[in-house]
Amino acid sequence: MSDRASYELISVADVLLPIDPPQPRPAPRAAPVLAPRRLPAWGILFGPLVLVLVWEAASQTGLLSPRLLAAPSTAVTSGFAMLQAGTLQEHFLASAQRAWLGLGIGVAIGLVLALASGLTRLGEASIDGVVQVKRAIPTLALIPLAILWLGIGEVMKIALIATSVLVPVYINTHAALRGIDLRFVELARSVGLGRAEFLRRVALPGALPGFFTGLRLAVTACWTALVVLEQINTTEGIGYLMNRARDYGQTDVIVVGLAVYAVLGLASDMAVRALERRALSWRKALGA
Amino acid sequence: MSPAVRIEALTRAFAGRVVLDGIDLAIQPGEFVALIGRSGCGKSTLLRAIAGLDDGVAGGGTVEAPRSKAILFQDSRLLPWERVLSNVTLGLAAADAEPRARRVLAAVGLEGREDAWPGTLSGGEQQRVALARALVREPALLLADEPFGALDALTRLRMHALLAALVARHRPTVLLVTHDVDEALTLADRILVMDQGRITRDLPIALPPPRRRSDAGFDALRGLLLNALGVPEHA
Ligand SMILES: Nc1ncnc2c1ncn2[C@@H]1O[C@H](COP(=O)(O)OP(=O)(O)OP(=O)(O)O)[C@@H](O)[C@H]1O
Ligand SMILES: [Mg+2]
Secondary structure, three states: HHHHHHHHHHHHHHOOOOOOOOOOOOOOOOOOOOOOOOOOOHHHHHHHHHHHHHHHHHHHHOOOOOOOOOHHHHHHHHHHHHHOOHHHHHHHHHHHHHHHHHHHHHHHHHHHHHHHHHHOOHHHHHHHHHHHHHHHHHHHHHHHHHHHHHHOOOOHHHHHHHHHHHHHHHHHHHHHHHOOOOHHHHHHHHOOOOOOHHHHHHHHHHHHHHHHHHHHHHHHHHHHHHHHHHOOOOOOOOOHHHHHHHHHHHHHHHHHHHHHHHHHHHHHHHHHHHHHHOOOOHOOOOOO | OOOOEEEEEEEEEEEEEEEEEEEEEEOOOOOEEEEEOOOOOOHHHHHHHHOOOOOOOOOEEEOOOEEEEEEOOOOOOOOOOOOHHHHOOOOOOOOHHHHHHHHHHHHHHOOOOOOOOOHHHOHHHHHHHHHHHOOOOOEEEEEOOOOOOOOHHHHHHHHHHHHHHHHHHOOOOOEOOOOHHHHHHHHHHEEEEEEEEHHHHHHEEOOOOOOOOOOOOHHHHHHHHHHHHHOOOOO
């Protein structure tokens, strides 16, 4: 039977039976897959798991020399031993303190600058250009100057982390404050909001999504800066641990260090996400 | 009785183009005035001048309007990050703001939705919250710029009835800008027709309530107004 004939057959049947009783809806036939279906929450772990298994197998079979890269199992054992000896916690705390102090200070400064510049003309005139110039200079290019000014100690490291963190916070918060919907400004005037109340109820909540975008980028910037800075004259911290391990050829300790960096990064990102979910709960209600 | 709104020789221009061209208008307290006119004839500009939201726009003339006024925008303009109740009380300093807002929300049929986020409400519900936000201030003057323009026909009819009932209770002076001749005829005591920055018609509407679109008087006025607006089959 040709396609044409079957088409006509169907259309005649449709015309003859115009008012079908309501049928239970048949299970939808396999719809064309336009976008991949969502992964279950743990689905994302599949790739890393395969990687670790391949890696372990390569180490066990001798394909991968422990001098180049330790086996995951060896790294786990070493990490556990370092935990029991207390060295890992000590260095972890040193790194985390550096990172979070720098992050906190940088975020606070970025936020204050963004508010001053986004809400006052004098502020914008004096601050915006400076931050834009700073944005053009990678923070790590400032290391030589920072060392001359602040020495090679903790202060220099925290200051540089803060500097690299404040830029994304500033840029995104400032843009959000500038982009405030003029219709809301008009509304605020029409209901007679004062300046303080306008800030509290319109400008700041409106800029919050931008701030969080900045914060997420800030966390990333914070780790990048931390890792580089910990290569410079440290006597504690994960970076120090890894440098020393390189000198002794302990690839297992290097792997442990990388894992700790990963944990720090993931934990911070999760904290930011949780904060964002709470602060922007009105968005979640829209399914956005 | 002195008028609630008095406008004399009001002019406004954007970039040298005259948009309001010498408007004189007096609106009595409690009067419900509808303003209709072709798109771009200056209705919103006039409304914003009365609302005092147009500083920086070139022009002259005098506008006297009560201090106590509320505006109903075409979009509901609710703050998405504030719940319904706080949207209604926005900028309201009264000590009893909250119980009042709850009462007005109940009056617009939104009892129990006080804690909802605006984004979860339907378009009609959002516009009712905006109406509650305007009315909770018990304004002497209510300015509305096509407040129901974005709603479907059925919801719009419901909103007309609601607005009529609430206005009958609180008796504010109302200036309603609309494109919809039937809306104007259903609600207003007086209809102004605007054209090219001037008021060209000023019609008292004496139709007795309840006004029905099928009534002969209603139909005759509709023809007259459509004619004044230059709609072809009525010209
Ligand atoms: N801020 C502005 N800058 C420049 N031109 C403007 C501005 N506001 C309004 N106009 C112009 O003034 C004229 C009148 O605008 P207005 O918004 O008052 O019209 P309207 O009668 O409300 O029209 P509509 O029914 O479409 O809302 C239009 O030609 C518009 O382009
Ligand atoms: Mg308009």
